[in-house]
Amino acid sequence: MSIQGFEDWLKTPAGQYVLNWEQKQHDLLVADIFGFNAVQLSLPSHDFLRANRMPLRFRCDDGRYDGFSEVRSDLHYLPFAANSIDLVVMPHTLEFDANPHQVLREVERILVPEGHVIVTGFNPFSLWGAKRKLSRRQALPPWRGAYLSVPRLKDWFSLLGFEMQAGAFGCYAPAVTQEKWLRRFQFMDAAGDRWWPIAGAVYIVQAIKRQHGMRLITPTWSDRMARAKALVTVTQKVDQ
Incomplete structure (x- = not known):
């Protein structure tokens, strides 16, 4: 499983x-x-x-x-302090990683209590998922990878103390490659x-890191700004 080549496929x-x-859904x-600190993985x-x-x-x-990135790091061991990030977005990160559980555990570690995570992925229970199963070209994007269903992802979230907050499905047209056919299927x-x-x-889901039985006391604005500045220094050192 690798995300290599996926960037090129996104240009088709x-x-x-x-x-x-997906961009419209993220924007919403x-x-x-x-908060103060947000991270996009992949x-x-x-x-x-x-x-x-x-x-x-x-x-x-x-x-x-290749791609613009402020921080280069092993996603299984993120260079951010525990409870330091307010939002993490993961566009197709989990389904193209060999150890998605570890990535998600790292996300749980770095998120503040009540922090948000947003995940996008391909839906195995769709026309695209069916084509992936039948395709002889599973080594090529976007068929390469392990598609995770929303119920399975919800189970993973639950084990780590996340609560599903919102979600949506989209792109109902068949997995055709030509633009004219995509236009013809827009009604779907x-x-x-x-x-x-x-x-x-595809789907997008949003979850919140919960810590039940814990009273959340947020730092003062000045404390959070000081921590945010320290985070910049750490990430700059990692990138060098």
């Missing part, structure tokens, strides 16, 4: 179809999430945090492919939301 008509939907979700050429207003926003990847997007809402090719 089918990739643009998926990317445009991250706009109303507040796909650094695309800014899924652009609508967020936190003062410090980082794009982090492991260096396996409107119909899909109404008639088969869980069968979209």
Whole structure:
């Protein structure tokens, strides 16, 4: 499983179809999430945090492919302190990683209590998921990888103390490669939301890190700003 080549696929008509939907969904979700530090894991050429207003926003990847990134790091051992990040977005990060459980555990470690995580992925229970099963080209993107269903992801979240907060499915057209056919199947997007809402090719889910029985006392604004400045120094050292 590797995310290599996925950036190139996103430039194709089918990739643009998926990317445009996911970018709009991210813009809607991250706009109303507040804090000081936000991190995007993988796909650094695309800014899924652009609508967020936190003062410090980082794009982090492991260096396996070309793309703008402020931080290069092993995603299984992120260079951020525990309880230091308010928001983490993971565009297709888990399904293309050999050890997604460890990545998610790291995300839980670095998130503050009540911090948010947003995950996008391909839905195995969709027309695209069916094509992946039948395709002889599973070594090529976007079929390479382990598609995670939303119920399975919800179970993983629950084990780590996350609570699912919001989610959506999208891209109901078949997995065709030509733009003219994607346009012809556009009617399925409107119909899909109404008639088969869980069968979209891709999904986006938002979860919150809960710590039950713990009273959350947030630091003062000056304390959070000092911690945010320290975080900048740490990430700059890692990147050098």
